[in-house]
Amino acid sequence: MKIKILDLFAGAGGLSSGFEMYVNEKNEKVFEVHRAVEIDPFACNTLRKKHGMETVIEGDLTDKKIHKKVIKECKGIDIVMGGIPCQSFSLIGPRSGKFKELEKFKCDTRDRLYEEFRDIVKELTPKIVVIENVKGILSKKDGNGEFIINHLINDFEKLGYNFENESGMKYFVLNAADYGVPQIRERVILVGVRKNWKDITIPNMIPTHYDPNSKSAKELKNLGLLPYVTVYDAIGDLPRLEAKLTSTGISKRGLPKIKSQNKNRDDGADILENDFIKFKEHYSKLETNGKNYFKFIGTEKIAKIHHHKCRSHKKDDIQLYAKMNPGETAGDFITRCPEDSSLIIYDMNSFKDKYRKQDFKKPSTTIFAHLEKDGNRFIHPEQPRTYTPREAARIQSFPDDYIFEGPFTKKFKQIGNAVPPRLSFEIATMVHEKIISEKNKYWSKKSLFTNLRKEKFIKKILEKKTPKFSLLIYRNKYDYNRKVHNSHKVLGKNFY
Known part of the structure; x- marks a missing residue:
């Protein structure tokens, strides 16, 4: 029982x-x-x-x-x-x-x-x-x-x-x-x-x-512990996406140009075929910690990948995402590239970490429900866009067959509020x-x-x-x- x-x-x-x-x-x-x-x-x-x-x-x-x-x-x-x-x-x-x-x-x-x-x-x-x-x-x-x-x-x-x-x-x-x-x-x-x-x-x-x-890494390894699972381990196999340009704030005259530019941008879909060849290639590169992680989320048994669709972004944001280094915050970026400060519209005295580019070599920073509003603190390490709901779900260690109901933003809210x-x-x-x-x-x-x-x-x-x-x-x-x-x-x- x-x-x-x-x-x-x-x-x-x-x-x-x-x-x-x-x-x-x-x-x-x-x-x-x-x-x-x-x-x-x-x-x-x-x-x-x-x-x-x-x-x-x-x-x-x-x-x-x-x-x-x-x-x-x-x-x-x-x-x-x-x-x-x-x-x-x-x-x-x-x-x-x-x-x-x-x-x-x-x-x-x-x-x-x-x-x-x-x-x-x-x-x-x-x-x-x-x-x-x-x-x-x-x-x-x-x-x-x-x-x-x-x-x-x-x-x-x-x-x-x-x-x-x-x-x-x-x-x-x-x-x-x-x-x-x-x-x-x-x-x-x-x-x-x-x-x-x-x-x-x-x-x-x-x-x-x-x-x-950590200073104790060698001793901890000898005790049988595994190194942290990284962002690369968790999402490195997912299809590459290109965010579309948002039409928010664009004049009627500018809309045709935006639509034309978006035609060739693949921003994903709510249901995609699982690319087993790419997954196996990614899996083969992983150490024991990454392989154990995938055993837990069960990707090798899933025919469909759900919720791998990214947000649309402003042109300036996409440029900023591309120029930032992995692990950098907005404050770090302004210090390194003051000539590009115009790409950031927020007050850097109050919002130094408003933007953060995640690092493939480390675990992600804490996923939270604010993802419902925007994903600027969760910029993809290699692609000029923010996390998709599936990427956020993987960072939270949800199995790949876990399906979240509701509108796009409400999926983020559910994922961000959850216990891994x-x-x-x-x-x-x-x-x-x-x-x-x-x-x-x-x-x-x-x-x-x-x-x-x-x-x-x-x-x-x-x-x-x-x-x-x-x-x-x-x-x-x-x-x-x-x-x-x-x-x-x-x-x-x-x-x-």
């Missing part, structure tokens, strides 16, 4: 998708999304495409009818998970301030979303709770100057959940690149276990990949093999990354001495900074 998941604020389903992709040593799927709740209609259609009509509950959790429906249909659920919207933390705990400001917050239904999540957990009493949020939640405070993260953990501890992990912390700060995602993306992950089910310390999340430019499935796959592995099954061995024999998952490697990693660093540790219901020298208690990027 599969372990049933309730995915709240599900978005396009990135968090639960990684859990569903996990298989045990018998190559059997272990987790199943029982219900996914989401308010965005386009994301709901994406979820229906993947899970079917019955699984998706579309609506606002603050609506009593939706709340009751969730409770009625999810009794006996095993895991409740979700990325609680950031705005929903503004009313946690007592607030101080002007009356009008307080009333403004009270009128914002988003501020009740955290309470809805907590109340659903209280009513359903799942065995495990998984919460994802941006790293900024660690520094966010309420009106009285108290850390929001403290209130959140306290609330769930009162419900009988334990969050403390082997490092003495009550949350993880994970960089997705450390777990095989071709992207630098730091997120806070909380995993809580109901004490009256299992009184267990949450196991640490052990990185599987390392930064080849490759990261959630690692969380699922830890949850099943170390918490639910309580196996002696940390990793499954049938895992995609068997060569990394050996206890001797993990022991060496945990015992490894590291340079001094500062950890923000939650303990005794308040936050404080503790300097750790040569500590073996390492997490995420602190591992390096």
Whole structure:
């Protein structure tokens, strides 16, 4: 019998998708999304495409009818998970301030979303709770100057959940690149276990990949970790595209010229044939890290590539994209080429990183929902254009058969808001093999990354001495900074 998941604020389903992709040593799927709740209609259609009509509950959790429906249909659920919207933390705990400001917050239904999540957990009493949020939640405070993260953990501890992990912390700060995602993306992950089910310390999340430019790269390689997956690894096989010129702001007299120039520009399509010859050629050039990545997203089994169509751009932007060097921001470019500053219309005092050209040799910078508006921070490393939805999805580690519903821009929004499935796959592995099954061995024999998952490697990693660093540790219901020298208690990027 599969372990049933309730995915709240599900978005396009990135968090639960990684859990569903996990298989045990018998190559059997272990987790199943029982219900996914989401308010965005386009994301709901994406979820229906993947899970079917019955699984998706579309609506606002603050609506009593939706709340009751969730409770009625999810009794006996095993895991409740979700990325609680950031705005929903503004009313946690007592607030101080002007009356009008307080009333403004009270009128914002988003501020009740955290309470809805907590109340659903209280009513359903799942065995495990998984919460994802941006790293900024660690520094966010309420009106009285108290850390929001403290209130959140306290609330769930009162419900009988334990969050403390082997490092003495009550949350993880994970960089997705450390777990095989071709992207630098730091997120806070909380995993809580109901004490009256299992009184267990949450196991640490052990990185599987390392930064080849770090000082410890040689040692980490010897421990069996793989180098970061790069942008080239992830999207280097996709067909070359040429962005069309936008007609926005062009006079009627200029439109015929634009149309003529666009005739010979191939900007892609929402459905393309998978060029297996080109894919195999690209795959043959990759190291183990890149090959493992493609095993995860399943490109070799996909006949069609979806959503590989690029935006139209202004002529000046296309010229700028072509002149920028990989890794450069707008500020870097102006410093190097002041004579071309007219290509940038934004105030460089405020928008120095408004444009960023990605680097094929490194992981991408963090994909975010602003891609819905423009892609200027995600300029293709070799082509004068910005990312396509499929390229963004690959950077997020979505499988190639994952289809996003809705208009072009709404696809970007869903992708940018998602938890990378490759990261959630690692969380699922830890949850099943170390918490639910309580196996002696940390990793499954049938895992995609068997060569990394050996206890001797993990022991060496945990015992490894590291340079001094500062950890923000939650303990005794308040936050404080503790300097750790040569500590073996390492997490995420602190591992390096």
